[in-house]
Amino acid sequence: MCYTALALAYCQIESEKQKRHGRWLPTVFVLWGVIVSYMVAGHGGNLQFFFFHFNYDLIQVFVFIGIFKYVRNSKNPAALSTFYQSLILYSIAIVLWMIDLNFCSLMESLPLNPQFHSFWHLFAGTGCYLSCMLVVLHRTEVCDIPADVAWYWGFLPYVKELKGEEANQFMMMLKSGALLLKAKKNL
Secondary structure (H helix, E strand, C coil), rough: CCHHHHHHHHHHHCCCCCCCCCCCHHHHHHHHHHHHHHHCCCCCHHHHHHHHHHHHHHHHHHHHHHHHHHHHHHCCCHHHHHHHHHHHHHHHHHHHHHHHHHHHHHHHHCCCCCCHHHHHHHHHHHHHHHHHHHHHHHHHCCCCEEEEEECCCCCEEEEEEECHHHHHHHHHHHHHHHHHHHHHHHH
């Protein structure tokens, strides 16, 4: 999970049209990931817990702040709705994980353990996926590529580049602010 968060942080930092940080930034992130992996794998108990969560949470807070700045200034309504969905999923993940962490012995005594820690991974992973989509939406906006959120099979979102007349209409509505007003009204 730390490697995913580091990759997301890198993509967010380098989301402008031109690279700003050269090769040193990905090198530092890879080294960071290796050191954290060693510290987590080489220790147990509370120390392992601290190493993992301090690093993962630090990266996630950094990513969240960057995404929040993007969403606050974005004209694309898909960014706002995707941000809220991501925030809700992360919140559910944290609540389930806190229940599992603080009531572990109670959960194990139930006839059927709900395994909230596994649900934490599911919801946090989905929240991370949506955060990745927000980084992609930001990149498309920076590069003036018309893009919106589309859905595979009605439940799996992805960023879709718009082309032709669909792109022209989207860009006109985006520039006029009509899409953002519609999105805020629907929320």
